[in-house]
Amino acid sequence: MSFSIAEVAESSGLSIDTLRYYERIGLIDPPVRDSGGRRRYTDDDLRWIEFLNKIKLTGMSIKTMREYAALRKFGDASAGRRKQIMLDQRTDVLSRIAELQSCLDVLNYKIDNYQRVEDRLAELRGDLTEQGATA
Amino acid sequence: MSFSIAEVAESSGLSIDTLRYYERIGLIDPPVRDSGGRRRYTDDDLRWIEFLNKIKLTGMSIKTMREYAALRKFGDASAGRRKQIMLDQRTDVLSRIAELQSCLDVLNYKIDNYQRVEDRLAELRGDLTEQGATA
DNA sequence: TTAGAAGCTGGAGTGCACTCCAGGTCAAGC
DNA sequence: GCTTGACCTGGAGTGCACTCCAGCTTCTAA
Numbered sequence: 001m002s003f004s005i006a007e008v009a010e011s012s013g014l015s016i017d018t019l020r021y022y023e024r025i026g027l028i029d030p031p032v033r034d035s036g037g038r039r040r041y042t043d044d045d046l047r048w049i050e051f052l053n054k055i056k057l058t059g060m061s062i063k064t065m066r067e068y069a070a071l072r073k074f075g076d077a078s079a080g081r082r083k084q085i086m087l088d089q090r091t092d093v094l095s096r097i098a099e100l101q102s103c104l105d106v107l108n109y110k111i112d113n114y115q116r117v118e119d120r121l122a123e124l125r126g127d128l129t130e131q132g133a134t135a
Numbered sequence: 136m137s138f139s140i141a142e143v144a145e146s147s148g149l150s151i152d153t154l155r156y157y158e159r160i161g162l163i164d165p166p167v168r169d170s171g172g173r174r175r176y177t178d179d180d181l182r183w184i185e186f187l188n189k190i191k192l193t194g195m196s197i198k199t200m201r202e203y204a205a206l207r208k209f210g211d212a213s214a215g216r217r218k219q220i221m222l223d224q225r226t227d228v229l230s231r232i233a234e235l236q237s238c239l240d241v242l243n244y245k246i247d248n249y250q251r252v253e254d255r256l257a258e259l260r261g262d263l264t265e266q267g268a269t270a
Numbered sequence: 271t272t273a274g275a276a277g278c279t280g281g282a283g284t285g286c287a288c289t290c291c292a293g294g295t296c297a298a299g300c
Numbered sequence: 301g302c303t304t305g306a307c308c309t310g311g312a313g314t315g316c317a318c319t320c321c322a323g324c325t326t327c328t329a330a
Contacts, residue, residue, distance in 0.1 A: 005307075016307085017289055036296050038307055051241070058238045062287065076252050083249030090242045093235050100228050100235075103193045106186070107225045114218030117211050140277075151277085152319055171326050173277055197317065 002032075002040040012049050019049075027052060027062065027069050058093050137167075137175040147184050154184075162187060162197065162204050193228050 009016045022028045028049060031039045041049075052065060060068075068085050071078035144151045157163045163184065166174045176184075187200060195203075203220050206213035 015289075018287085020308090021288065036307080038296085054238055054241050057234055058242065076256060079249045079252040079256070083246055083253065086242050086245045086249065090239065090246065093239055093242065097232055097235050099192055100232050103189055104225065104228055106189050107193065107221050107228065110221045111218055111225065114214045114221065117214040118218065121211060121214070150319075153317085155278090156318065171277080173326085 002042055003046065005039045005041070008041045008046065008049065011046070012053060014049070014053070022049075022052070025062065026066055055089065058089050059096065060089055064089075137177055138181065140174045140176070143176045143181065143184065146181070147188060149184070149188070157184075157187070160197065161201055190224065193224055194231065195224055199224075 003011075005016050005019055008014075009019055012019075014022075019028065023030055028045070031041045031045050034040050052069075055065065055068075064085060068082060071082050071085075138146075140151050140154055143149075144154055147154075149157075154163065158165055163180070166176045166180050169175050187204075190200065190203075199220060203217060206217050206220075
């Protein structure tokens with residue numbers, strides 16, 4: 001089974017231009033072409049693209065993803081370096097999660113504050129309405 | 136008490152250029168100047184810069200931060216909109232945390248795999264050494 | 271009083287990750 | 301056989317968030 005570039009774009013959430021860009025810079029291997037020169041992606045290609053998408057979400061730079069992609073070509077011999085990249089990324093993700101958690105506190109504090117301001121303003125408007133009613 | 140731009144840069148972790156850039160684009164109010172025309176930042180300025188830093192960590196764009204900064208000028212009247220911005224940002228942060236958590240699974244899976252490959256390679260090398268010893 | 275450090279301005283340059291475009295090819299349906 | 305739409309290429313353009321620079325002024329310390 002193989003897929004057109006449009007199908008891959010659809011299923012991966014990347015644009016067609018982005019897929020071609022990733023190929024140009026060596027993130028994706030050039031897929032086979034059909035008789036008319038169009039790209040046909042295999043299941044393997046799809047899985048790799050899904051994986052790229054996933055590690056992109058962790059905030060990995062394209063530079064690092066390219067290194068990782070290049071290392072795949074060396075098979076088991078590059079397992080050590082690839083493991084290291086994943087380890088570094090995990091460290092990164094863990095600290096980013098912690099960072100975001102601490103930001104939540106600030107956000108919540110601000111939200112509470114604005115809520116209080118809004119409540120006070122609503123109350124004031126209520127008072128005015130009452131005055132208007134009794135005047 | 137007031138601070139030179141170098142001191143603010145030091146304490147905020149932003150560069151001097153970035154501080155001036157933020158001022159240019161309206162993220163930071165122009166601080167008062169000393170007799171020689173140099174910027175002197177107040178405690179209030181510092182607090183605002185710290186806050187900016189914090190919400191930047193949440194991934195808020197400069198565009199949104201600028202809107203938020205501009206809204207401050209309207210005081211309580213803008214509390215509603217500012218609360219909304221913080222609410223949106225909180226939603227964002229929560230989903231990003233969830234996303235990162237799910238990425239951790241992939242990272243862990245990969246790390247385990249590479250560990251297994253390395254273990255196997257180490258074992259093979261061990262065998263070779265033994266062979267070498269007995270040959 | 272003078273050298274050097276720190277700060278100033280407006281504007282240009284950078285790196286990243288795409289995104290768009292002009293002009294061309296190819297296959298399918300009418 | 302001709303139109304239409306998907307796809308192709310190389311290269312230019314975009315938006316974001318800085319970052320750097322030249323050429324100037326001002327304070328400080330020897």
